[in-house]
Amino acid sequence: MANLMQDKKKQIIALAVLGVFLVILPFAAGALGQAWVRILNVTLLYVMLALGLNVVVGVAGLLDLGYVAFYAVGAYTWSLLASPHFNIHLPFWILLPLGAFLAALAGLMLGTPVLKLRGDYLAIVTLGFGEIVRILMNNFDKVGLPWSDETYNITNGPRGLTGIDPLTFFGFKLTDGLNIFGLPVSGLQLYYFVFLALTVLSVIGVSRLQHSRLGRAWQALREDEIAAKAMGINTRNIKLAAFAFGALTGGLAGGLFASMQGFVSPESFGLLESVMILAMVVLGGMGHIPGVILGAVLLSAMPEVIRYMADENKQEAVFGMVLVAPEVLRNLIFSLAMILIMLLKPAGLWPSPEKK
């Protein structure tokens, strides 16, 4: 009992330290340059995406290679309904839930036809779904109707959407930044705190789900579908629930992405993006939330850090010439790291513990 109390105490202290660190982080990054704050923000978005995909792939064991489609649905929902494109400017408290809801709906749309598919087959169909969504975004700038020659521009095609509204609270645009008692807080830093809050909520949400009756049913489905059915689990319903919840998180992150970026185009939602998010889940440790977060942080931040650390000027200073283009080096180190992790830690960097 005393041990338990001590553990609890340690946990609280660890959480407090982590909290302080996360609050200071954007200011430390800001001192290096706003580009670093943007990297932090993108990292938080990836954490949310990885958490969402983890519900589908890590917990329920349904391999999804088109996850970025839900991110796209969220981003385009925000972009179309809060931009000069249609001259509609809805507030965030409608747009964020709406984006998440539409993404969940898209999740159900994907989930329904693939209920009977497993493994590789499921992966292929989800991959196709992801591509379909991207191609729709790319081509919905000239939507014609059979009975008229007129075409309608819905998504603005490959040119993407610009001038997207930032997050706005009661008339205050987040991009304007703030000055709190002489401490300047940039727009990106404000975004950081919004993203952080939603990431924390996502972590709490998915971890509660995972450790609930529904979460256990998902895991049972992943481990053995036939046995799960024999235990009275309606596998159809819980598969759809997994797709919907995964998509919901993706849609939420999509809306936030659009509001920060101010610009979206189909290019941001390619297959590589889906693969990247999947890699975060797998490398971190499938089904284990701390592992998945670690994976997302490493994989989204590492390439940027490498790019910065090994840029042309620094190479010139050290070697007297540019040995490897930073972009190439980034991909090299990245690939090497992936291979090493797969060889040395096949269950991921931080897999779920053997004993609970």
Added chain:
Amino acid sequence: MADMLFVAEGVTKRFGGVTALDNVSMSIRRSSIFGLIGPNGAGKTTFFNTLTGLYQVDEGKFTFDDKPLNVKAPHEVAEVGIARTFQNIRLFGEMSVLENVMVGRHVRTKAGAFGAIFRTPAARREEAEITQRAHELLEYIGLSKRAGDKSRTLAYGEQRRLEIARALATDPKMIALDEPAAGMNATETVVLRQLIERIASDGTTVMLIEHDMRLVMNVCHHIAVLDYGRKIADGSPSEIQKDAAVIKAYLGGAHVEGAAK
């Protein structure tokens, strides 16, 4: 409430030209241990699969707990009150021993996503009940000490027992054990036998599909024998042991003739 928990009447199942089950009838008394035996390919598994909703019968009907048993999907079977274990163990390997049993409670509980995310009082209460019942069942099968371990780390006999605990967690009226003694050593079989007897005496009817004749003869109150899809005998263990048709099915005709001389 009728004496019989489960009744099959004239069940026939054909696969193309093969009649896997031919007019099979049997009934299982409440709280008894019922053995279903037969040589390989006799139709035991087919019978089991029709009863658990995997196949639809061509003719005949089942009655379970005084109601017609008419399941269309495998997950409905547990709800009706029939739980099963598998010939080739099917545990949720990466989940803990306790969680495996907790999954068994799924069908008797109802908390959804909303309750989980917002930790509503109802969901919390239900979760506490699930955990408590799962611990009780682990106690029952003697695996409490391993509650936190991943189930794939258990020894073979323990895995078999855990499967039974998981099935019992669904509050079944009848538990169907598909060759539970397969691959067990003598000591493990004795533990299994005691467990089966305890389950029946605690009021849950047991249907045992098994090849280990010593176990079947020792533990069952009533036995039905299938051969080539037909029921060839039905009775108490001592009756079955003496039945000429059963001996013929198991040992071949020549032996019976030889024994008769």
